[in-house]
Ligand SMILES: [Zn+2]
């Protein structure tokens with residue numbers, strides 16, 4: 001089969017490699033669509049020891065099941081599925097309590113073993129509604145490929161637990177910020193503000209249902225939020241950038257007893273004075289997780305339209321170009337590779 005192998009920063013090469021097998025507990029998927037994730041981009045830009053040269057990356061994928069292991073239940077050849085490819089130990093505390101994604105010995109497809117920038121991808125542990133999700137009729141492979149990032153948004157929204165009268169601000173309208181926006185919108189709140197620098201992403205946020213857009217490059221975020229909330233502050237701030245400035249702004253614009261949902265991942269450490277957390281009785285809530293079933297439901301019900309997230313599609317052979325496009329936040333939101 002054809003696969004894109006990662007050799008280092010800006011260096012994918014499409015080569016002929018052996019097709020993966022299902023094993024006793026897994027399935028093989030003929031990949032139809034695989035989204036480029038922020039974590040993939042990180043390695044594409046900088047490399048790093050975690051991904052060995054020759055790895056097939058890609059973990060946000062969908063396609064058709066072509067092979068099923070003998071101990072797999074409820075999944076058959078020909079099923080249209082989206083998958084979260086993981087290997088877990090099934091022995092640790094988290095596995096035993098059903099939280100596979102928190103396994104202490106977790107291995108992730110596309111990093112620790114081969115992923116889906118390839119014609120075929122393995123899902124070594126295939127458990128329906130845990131690692132394999134059936135795609136409802138009428139939903140495209142491309143749409144189903146966004147259930148991982150949309151699942152993060154659904155998870156954030158569920159964890160934030162907004163009330164109908166709440167005012168919510170989201171910092172950063174990349175894929176995860178927009179997914180959070182869509183999931184919060186589906187629950188319903190009084191007002192959603194999005195603060196973002198890229199014009200393209202501001203437009204996407206409006207299309208997905210933001211009520212107010214703040215151009216973080218040219219506008220004074222604190223002042224604008226002050227005007228909108230009558231000085232009270234927002235009820236929930238969702239930080240999806242992972243930079244010092246929006247993090248500090250999020251704490252500043254929150255009301256007393258407000259919730260800071262920390263979704264963005266910080267690359268570098270910085271100093272800040274936590275006195276605001278105490279002074280305002282803030283709830284600081286970390287968010288790492290995904291709610292795939294809710295994401296699939298949001299797509300199936302039409303409450304979320306995947307086409308508003310997917311800006312570009314490329315064949316496997318053009319994968320370097322696809323990654324360069326994903327790197328350009330002035331143009332792209334979600335780029336899909338179609339092996
Ligand atoms: Zn991802």
Ligand SMILES: [Zn+2]
Nearest residue numbers: 089092095103
């Ligand atoms: Zn485990």
